[in-house]
Amino acid sequence: MFAGANAGDVYGSPNLAGVMRLPRSPLVPAALLVSAGLALAACGGSKSSNGDTAAVRARVAAYTCPGTATATGAAGTAPLDGARLRIVTTVAPITSIIANIAGDRADVVGAIPEGQDSHTYEPKPSVARIMTTADLVFVNGLKLEDPTRQIAVKNIPEGGRVIDLGNLALPEDLYLYDFSFPKEGGKPNPHVWTNPPMAACYAQVAAAAMSAADPANAAYFGANATAYVARLAELDALMKAATETVPAAARKLLTYHDAYAYFAANYGWEVIGAIQVSSFEDPTPKEIASLIKQIRATGVPAIFGSEVFPSTVLEQIGKETNVKYVDQLRDDDLPGAPGDADHSFLGLMKFDFVTMVASLGGDATALAAFDPADITPDRAEYPQ
Template identity: 50%
Template sequence: MKIERHRWGGILLSVLLLAACASPRPAAPVRRLRVVTTVAPLTNLVYNVGGDRIDLHGLIPEGVDSHTFEPAPEDAQYLAQADLIVLNGLNLETSIERLALANKKPEAVLLKLGDMLLSREEWIFDFSFPPEKGDPNPHVWMDPIYARGYVERIRDALVRMDPANRTYYEQNAAVLLAELDRLDRAIREAIMTIPPSNRKLLTYHDSWAYFARRYGMTVIGAIQPSDFREPSAREVAALIEQIRREKVPAIFGSEVFPSKVLEQIGRETGARYIDTLRDDTLPGEPGSPEHSYLHMMVENVRTIVTALGGRADALQEVDIRNIPDRSRP
């Protein structure tokens, strides 16, 4: 009897051991790529490709001047933990780049999209970014075709670093690239409705240089000089004279940075002053599908075109929602 008990006890122990080995082990949590970016439009382009497969953090808060932004000490922690750091480049974020190089992991990838995309021959120097300072105008993302090049490089980096989610990244990028093509066509059509003599831009900040070159507009000036101070009385007088001479119907300010100088110029010239343009702040509520680069560009172009005497009907064809959010109710 004792032998039988021993035999059954051994069999039972063997069965329990086999069952334990056969039971599936809890799956290890999947660690998403940690991606750090800078200005809001760039952060949004990365989000549109990476969606919920990445942990994304934008360093520069919306409404903060990206040219004068200085990273806080705690920003070094985000950069130290990042797998991928995405900068605009073209000397826009030099202080962030220095902090990144001093703190990033050896294996972390740093992308400077503008430097990757534009040759030196494509750089633009202008009123706010004079050639003697050596820093080209960095607002490349205001040209949707250059933004398209940014998306392609973001997609390629994510696929290379996270091949398990390749299909997801490529599908998101394909939809976004098609939408950017649609945006480009709509902008061209809308700009063509502006009387040729009105296709002139005077803005608060020189962020429209690449856009203007793409779509056949002329930037006749910017209020904010290269050192980001207020313009001198002589500079203001020259702009007033130019606006009167060229009969510019509207001048454009920033929603984030109101300008008393532009208000004065509008009063003295009779040009309509509109202060709702954006270049690194997105419309819509943060977290909403409409808080997007696409929405920013559509609203900007609609404002410019209608103020200069054109029609913006073509822009209705552009879906302004973020790609990862389009399937949500």
């Protein structure tokens, strides 16, 4: 029988095998999440723990996947019982990336339902059960989905591995701390996957880990990763070209959630603020007034809400400033439904960037023609 997580390996973060199971608390109703605390800042002149923010952003823009990421991802093997490789993932974008590499040679199951806030989601008992049969568990890490991660570490069988993709793909000197994720809080911005070159590193780390766990299919996983990274490079090039059509003064993002920091650094955009889902109280009149003033000062033509978590606050601010309010962005909820061509990480990034570019005065025609279909049929299970 399985020996439990104390025998499992954790890659990308300190070993947390000794943690206890977390007590469950009721899930937060989506309607309550619109009552968010306000996080405001002008990013351009701020400092981070890694030096001047502009310097860190420049390093992010020049990002390449560290060789140590794939080397660490490949370390060790999972002792299979002769069955197919069993993989558990967390948020839907990561599930999609992993499914493209796994193809038809592994079973992939997501643990966090689409439409749930990954920062606050408390896993159901069924999540612990699926961890007990996992050979590999891929999490974002960077303290994004800690409750789910801790359950994975506690329940994964002997020889299984928990792999923190974000920690492996992102060197510490590229950590971005900002108004929503201040350095003193000890948590860098974890939304690494919204930057396609970094998502490509996730794919490479995953392929290395799968190949180590199932050497017989290593060539298959490697070929899928190569093809998928090429698709991400194509998408990245189209996104950079689309950026050039957006007036420079309009390349600013005010969003419902601070999920686009690495994305913005790569494409030369600026995140000027976010309605951060961090409390259950409405922003104060003073906070709203401050944000309205900031929008008027920057001249941003549109602000962005979420299709999953609509914000009455952002809607109010849009009316007050006569700025277009676009409530369609997603960061960990894929477009469409499982089985649809655009229900993919590629579809997610295409959808968001077409929405941003078109709303801010640019031309997204070429990007809109990009085919977001997976390189292999997506057989993953996405909890809804």
